[in-house]
Amino acid sequence: MANESEQEFDAARTEVDRLREQLTAWADSYYTSDVQTVTDAEYDEAMARLRELETEFPELESQDSPTRTVGGRASTLFDPVEHRERMLSLDNVFSIEELDAWLQRANQAAGGKVDWLTELKIDGLAISLTYERGRLTKAATRGDGRTGEDVTENVEYIAAIPQQLAGEKQAFPEVVEVRGEVFFRLDDFTALNARQTESGESAFANPRNAASGSLRQKAEGKNEERLQLMRDRLGRLSMYVHGIGAWENPPVANQSEVYELLAKWGLPTSPHARVCKSIEEVLGFVEEFGERRASIEHQLDGIVVKIDNLDLHEELGATSRAPRWAIAYKYPPEEVHTELLGIRVGVGRTGRVTPYAVMRPVEVAGSTVTFATLHNQDVVRQKGVLIGDTVVLRKAGDVIPEVLGPVLDKRPEDATEFVMPTKCPECGATLRPMKEGDVDLRCPNARSCPAQVRGRVEHIGSRNGLDIEALGEVTAAALTQPDVPETPPLTTEAGLFELQLEQLVPIVVTVRDADTGEPRIDDDGTPRQRTPFRVGKKTYPPGTEDMTAAERRAAKVRKDHVVYSPSKQAEKLLEELEKAKTKELWRQLVALNIRHVGPVAARALADWFGSLAAVRAASVEELSAVEGVGPIIAESIAQWLTEDWHVEIIDRWTAAGVRFATPEHPGPGKIEDVEGPLTGLTVVATGSLEGFTREGAKEAIIAAGGKAAGSVSKKTDFVAAGPGAGSKLTKAEELGIPVLDADGFRLLLEGGPAAVADLAIG
DNA sequence: CACCCTCGAGTTCA
DNA sequence: CTCGAGGGTG
Known part of the structure; x- marks a missing residue:
C-alpha cells in the first residue's frame, strides 16, 4: 500500500515539474517578448492541473511555483524589484534514501571530507534585505526569483528586522543583500488568530498564510485604527536570516561563520542550525527534528543541508534553478x-x-x-x-x-x-x-438518552473509574444498545451490578458501519450481528429435555427453550464487576458520574470523608472545606444527590454489594500526610517507565508521600521520564527541572531527593 | 482580583 | 493533547 502511494506520488512529482517548466516558459515568453505561444485555454488547463496536483500533494507546493508567482502576482499593489542576484530555490528530496544519495554524491564531488551545515526549513516567506553601509534600503519578497515585490515600507514595522546593522560602519560592505525567512512563531500565530476571530475577522488557515497576508497588507485606504492593527500585526512577525546574496571576497570561509557574522550585525539567526562533521550526523539531525517538529517555535516543513565551506559553493555553482551545494529534505507533510x-x-x-x-x-x-x-x-x-x-x-x-x-x-x-x-x-x-448564554447545547434527557447512558457506563469501566477490564466502549454499547430484539438489560447504570449471566447471553448487537452509522449488511442481505456474550445457541422445542450430556455441561444458561453457552467475555465481565464492588472508594465515586468529580476530586473527597454516607451527610460548606473542592464542585455534588434516579443508583449498587467506603477510615476529617521519602514533593511521571505502569508510577509516588501531578510546572520538583516522553519532558528541560529515568525514579522513591542528588542535572 | 496550576471532558487511531 | 474552567494563592 505504501508502495502504491509512493508510486502515485512520484508520478505526481514528475508531472508537477513538467507543468511548472512549461508554464514558466509560456509566461516568460509572454512577458519578455509579448509573444503568445499558447492558447488561453491550453494555458488555463495546465494551470488548473498544476493547482489540482498541488492541492492533492501539499508537500509539492513551492513558493516559486507558477500557481503563486505568475497568476497571483500582485504587481499592481507593490512595486516590482529586480533582485541583485537571482533568488534560487532549493532542490527537494522526499526520502532519507534520496537525501543520503545526495549527500554521498556531494561529498564525492567536493573531493572527500565535507562539513555540513544543517538547519530547519522554516515554512514562511522568503525575503531579501538590502543594506547599504549598514542601513536598510530595500526589502523585497522573492516573487518568481528574479523579480519580487517591494515591501520596504511594511518592513519598517517588523521589529525583528533591524533598520540599521549593529557595529562600526566601516565593518559593513558597501552594499549587501541578506536573505531570510519571515514567519510567525506558533504562539504569536495562535494569539493573532484569537484576535482575528475576536474582532470578527476570519482566522488564517496556517502560519505561512498569516505571514504572507500580514507582510503584504496595503496601507492605502485604511483609517488610523486599521493602520494601527496592520502595524501591530507586522510588529509580531519574526525573521531568521540564512544567507547572503552577491558578496565578493567574503571575510569568512564557512557558511556557519557567515551566520556568526550576521548575528554580530544584529540580524536574528536560527538557534537550531548546527555544523555536522559526517553524513551520519546529518541524518541524526533530520531524525531528531522530525521527532521534535511539533515543539519548535515555528512551523517547519523540512531540513536544509548546506555544504559549509564557501569555496566549495563557488566551485560547485548552481543549475538554472538551484544551487548544487544545498538540498532541502522535506518531511512527510503534517x-x-x-x-x-x-x-x-x-x-x-x-x-x-x-x-x-x-x-x-x-x-x-x-x-x-x-x-x-x-x-x-x-x-x-x-x-x-x-x-x-x-x-x-x-x-x-x-x-x-x-x-x-x-x-x-x-x-x-x-x-x-x-x-x-x-x-x-x-x-x-x-x-x-445548560445555562443562559452557554455555547454548548446539551441533550436534557440525562436519564434515558441512550448515548448518555452508554457514555456513563463506559466511563464507569474506564481506567480513571472502576477500571473494569471487560467493560469498554463496545461492551458498554452492547449492554445499553436499544435496538436488539430483546429488551436491553440496562436502561440506566443502576442495574449494572445486578447483571446476571442470563441477561447477558441473549444480547445481540447489530454491527454498524463506522462511517455511516448504518447497519452493515452481509452478502446474504441480512444485517451483520454479533453476540458478544455467548458462543453458541441451540433451540429446543417446548417441553423437550433431550439435551446431550455434553450440551448440558456446556450449556450454563437456559432460557425458555434456548440453550446458550456464555462467552469468556461474559464471565470475565461478571468477575470484574464483582471485584469492582470492593475497589477504592474514590473509584466508586468517579463511577457515579457527578459533574466535576474526576479522579483527583474524588480522591480528595474519599480521603476526607471515608464513605459515601459521610459525603451524603455533609453540607455544601463542609464539602467545600476539602482541599481541592470549591463551591462549584460542592454544589454540583449536592445537586446530584437531590435527583431521585441518582439516589436509586446508589441504593441499588449498595444493595448489590458495592462497598462505598474505605475500611478502617477514622471518619471525616483531614488525613495526616503519608510520611515518606517524597513528603512535600511534587513528581510528574511521563513516557513509559520500565517496570511501572502509568498508574503504578502515580501510586508509587503517592505511597512514598509525594504528590503525583499530571502536568509540569514551576512547582514540579522531579520529572520521571521514560522513552516516548513528549512535551512534558521538553517543558521540564525548559524549566530546568531535574529529569530522572526509571532507575533514577526507583532511587528517588526509596531514598528521596538525597538519593538522586548526584543524578539530578540542571 | 489577577494570576498560575490543575483538573475534567472530549477526542482519534492502531 | 488541548481546551476551558475550577481552585488556590499572593
Whole structure:
C-alpha cells in the first residue's frame, strides 16, 4: 500500500515539474517578448492541473511555483524589484534514501571530507534585505526569483528586522543583500488568530498564510485604527536570516561563520542550525527534528543541508534553478488536504452535543484519518468550513486530527453550510444550553438518552473509574444498545451490578458501519450481528429435555427453550464487576458520574470523608472545606444527590454489594500526610517507565508521600521520564527541572531527593 | 482580583 | 493533547 502511494506520488512529482517548466516558459515568453505561444485555454488547463496536483500533494507546493508567482502576482499593489542576484530555490528530496544519495554524491564531488551545515526549513516567506553601509534600503519578497515585490515600507514595522546593522560602519560592505525567512512563531500565530476571530475577522488557515497576508497588507485606504492593527500585526512577525546574496571576497570561509557574522550585525539567526562533521550526523539531525517538529517555535516543513565551506559553493555553482551545494529534505507533510464529506453530531456522556467532521480518509503523520472534532457550532463558524469543501487537516501534537480551515480556491458551487440540529440525534429530545448564554447545547434527557447512558457506563469501566477490564466502549454499547430484539438489560447504570449471566447471553448487537452509522449488511442481505456474550445457541422445542450430556455441561444458561453457552467475555465481565464492588472508594465515586468529580476530586473527597454516607451527610460548606473542592464542585455534588434516579443508583449498587467506603477510615476529617521519602514533593511521571505502569508510577509516588501531578510546572520538583516522553519532558528541560529515568525514579522513591542528588542535572 | 496550576471532558487511531 | 474552567494563592 505504501508502495502504491509512493508510486502515485512520484508520478505526481514528475508531472508537477513538467507543468511548472512549461508554464514558466509560456509566461516568460509572454512577458519578455509579448509573444503568445499558447492558447488561453491550453494555458488555463495546465494551470488548473498544476493547482489540482498541488492541492492533492501539499508537500509539492513551492513558493516559486507558477500557481503563486505568475497568476497571483500582485504587481499592481507593490512595486516590482529586480533582485541583485537571482533568488534560487532549493532542490527537494522526499526520502532519507534520496537525501543520503545526495549527500554521498556531494561529498564525492567536493573531493572527500565535507562539513555540513544543517538547519530547519522554516515554512514562511522568503525575503531579501538590502543594506547599504549598514542601513536598510530595500526589502523585497522573492516573487518568481528574479523579480519580487517591494515591501520596504511594511518592513519598517517588523521589529525583528533591524533598520540599521549593529557595529562600526566601516565593518559593513558597501552594499549587501541578506536573505531570510519571515514567519510567525506558533504562539504569536495562535494569539493573532484569537484576535482575528475576536474582532470578527476570519482566522488564517496556517502560519505561512498569516505571514504572507500580514507582510503584504496595503496601507492605502485604511483609517488610523486599521493602520494601527496592520502595524501591530507586522510588529509580531519574526525573521531568521540564512544567507547572503552577491558578496565578493567574503571575510569568512564557512557558511556557519557567515551566520556568526550576521548575528554580530544584529540580524536574528536560527538557534537550531548546527555544523555536522559526517553524513551520519546529518541524518541524526533530520531524525531528531522530525521527532521534535511539533515543539519548535515555528512551523517547519523540512531540513536544509548546506555544504559549509564557501569555496566549495563557488566551485560547485548552481543549475538554472538551484544551487548544487544545498538540498532541502522535506518531511512527510503534517498538513494535508481532503474533502469534507459531512458534519455529524455526537452526544457525550454529559449530554453535550459535539459536531465532528467526516472526511474522505487521508494519510496524515502516519495514520489514516476520517474524523475530527469540531467542538461546537461556534468553532464550525470560525473555521468557515462548508460541507463539500476541501479542507486543510493536520494532527495537533502529532496525535489529534484537527481541521484548520477550507481551501477556498476549491470550494464547489454546491457547498452547504452546517446547521446545528435542534433535536438530540440519539433520543430526539430538544437540545438546549445548560445555562443562559452557554455555547454548548446539551441533550436534557440525562436519564434515558441512550448515548448518555452508554457514555456513563463506559466511563464507569474506564481506567480513571472502576477500571473494569471487560467493560469498554463496545461492551458498554452492547449492554445499553436499544435496538436488539430483546429488551436491553440496562436502561440506566443502576442495574449494572445486578447483571446476571442470563441477561447477558441473549444480547445481540447489530454491527454498524463506522462511517455511516448504518447497519452493515452481509452478502446474504441480512444485517451483520454479533453476540458478544455467548458462543453458541441451540433451540429446543417446548417441553423437550433431550439435551446431550455434553450440551448440558456446556450449556450454563437456559432460557425458555434456548440453550446458550456464555462467552469468556461474559464471565470475565461478571468477575470484574464483582471485584469492582470492593475497589477504592474514590473509584466508586468517579463511577457515579457527578459533574466535576474526576479522579483527583474524588480522591480528595474519599480521603476526607471515608464513605459515601459521610459525603451524603455533609453540607455544601463542609464539602467545600476539602482541599481541592470549591463551591462549584460542592454544589454540583449536592445537586446530584437531590435527583431521585441518582439516589436509586446508589441504593441499588449498595444493595448489590458495592462497598462505598474505605475500611478502617477514622471518619471525616483531614488525613495526616503519608510520611515518606517524597513528603512535600511534587513528581510528574511521563513516557513509559520500565517496570511501572502509568498508574503504578502515580501510586508509587503517592505511597512514598509525594504528590503525583499530571502536568509540569514551576512547582514540579522531579520529572520521571521514560522513552516516548513528549512535551512534558521538553517543558521540564525548559524549566530546568531535574529529569530522572526509571532507575533514577526507583532511587528517588526509596531514598528521596538525597538519593538522586548526584543524578539530578540542571 | 489577577494570576498560575490543575483538573475534567472530549477526542482519534492502531 | 488541548481546551476551558475550577481552585488556590499572593
